[in-house]
Amino acid sequence: MTSAKIKQDRGAFAIKAISYFCITAFALACLFPFVLMISSSFMNEREILQEGYKLFPKEISFKAYDMMLNNSTALTKAYGVTIFITVVGTLLGLFMMSMAGFVLNRKDFKYRNFFSFMIYFTTLFGGGLIPTYILMVKYLDLKDSLYAMILPGIVGAWSIFLMRNFMKAIPDSLYESATIDGAGDFRIYWQVFLPLAVPSLATVGLFTALGFWNEWYNGMLYIQSPDKFPLQYFLQRMINQTNIQALINQGAVIDTADLPSQSIKMATAVLATGPIILLYPFLQRYFITGLTIGAVKG
Numbered sequence: 001m002t003s004a005k006i007k008q009d010r011g012a013f014a015i016k017a018i019s020y021f022c023i024t025a026f027a028l029a030c031l032f033p034f035v036l037m038i039s040s041s042f043m044n045e046r047e048i049l050q051e052g053y054k055l056f057p058k059e060i061s062f063k064a065y066d067m068m069l070n071n072s073t074a075l076t077k078a079y080g081v082t083i084f085i086t087v088v089g090t091l092l093g094l095f096m097m098s099m100a101g102f103v104l105n106r107k108d109f110k111y112r113n114f115f116s117f118m119i120y121f122t123t124l125f126g127g128g129l130i131p132t133y134i135l136m137v138k139y140l141d142l143k144d145s146l147y148a149m150i151l152p153g154i155v156g157a158w159s160i161f162l163m164r165n166f167m168k169a170i171p172d173s174l175y176e177s178a179t180i181d182g183a184g185d186f187r188i189y190w191q192v193f194l195p196l197a198v199p200s201l202a203t204v205g206l207f208t209a210l211g212f213w214n215e216w217y218n219g220m221l222y223i224q225s226p227d228k229f230p231l232q233y234f235l236q237r238m239i240n241q242t243n244i245q246a247l248i249n250q251g252a253v254i255d256t257a258d259l260p261s262q263s264i265k266m267a268t269a270v271l272a273t274g275p276i277i278l279l280y281p282f283l284q285r286y287f288i289t290g291l292t293i294g295a296v297k298g
Contacts, residue, residue: 078234101163
């Protein structure tokens with residue numbers, strides 16, 4: 001038994017063709033900067049200065065990557081620090097924000113509206129840099145500690161509300177059944193909510209992981225030891241130090257005319273975005289669901 005194909009009139013075909021064209025053009029426009037970044041990282045410095053960044057360089061050069069890999073020990077340590085704060089910060093953030101969303105959605109929690117307002121209030125007003133710095137350094141004693149880059153990013157108001165809205169899409173009968181069976185609050189959260197919350201957890205986890213992976217500001221404020229620099233801050237310092245005098249002071253022997261001060265900027269961007277971009281394909285199928293779930297019941 002064969003299924004008959006539905007014939008489309010010219011209007012429907014034209015709309016579909018225009019839609020495909022617009023989507024393809026938009027995708028290529030988004031992809032263009034990334035491809036330009038990769039190709040420019042392999043360009044010769046003279047060619048960049050004379051002709052600018054191009055998609056197809058005349059000559060392939062690996063000098064930018066060679067310069068970065070000459071300091072491979074420090075680069076490896078920076079990768080390790082970033083991976084550590086990303087994994088630990090994301091896991092802690094998911095645990096705390098999912099639990100907050102679970103509690104704020106419980107109708108038997110008397111003060112849920114008050115705490116929801118207090119969390120929302122933080123999106124409108126902040127304490128500022130100086131009070132935050134005093135809190136982190138003087139009272140929490142986190143100067144030159146990796147946790148100074150983890151603690152400020154483990155909780156986000158938007159993510160908490162996203163988790164709470166997801167909770168509204170879960171039937172209350174599940175909680176009532178679990179309560180009748182003798183399950184406590186934490187067991188209901190762990191065995192009922194979390195298995196059903198995979199789409200929202202994946203969405204919040206992706207945003208949280210991206211935030212920790214791109215962390216450099218708190219590293220600049222609180223980290224002093226070079227072996228504790230996160231990847232982004234390490235690469236920024238490397239770019240700032242890419243000048244003739246700094247390299248000569250470090251004992252490097254380089255042809256000054258070919259010093260890759262421009263291509264190294266693109267090479268650092270490739271090294272910084274390459275690993276984390278591989279995470280998206282594994283979470284893509286949960287991404288749209290996690291953003292839209294709970295929107296009907298809001």
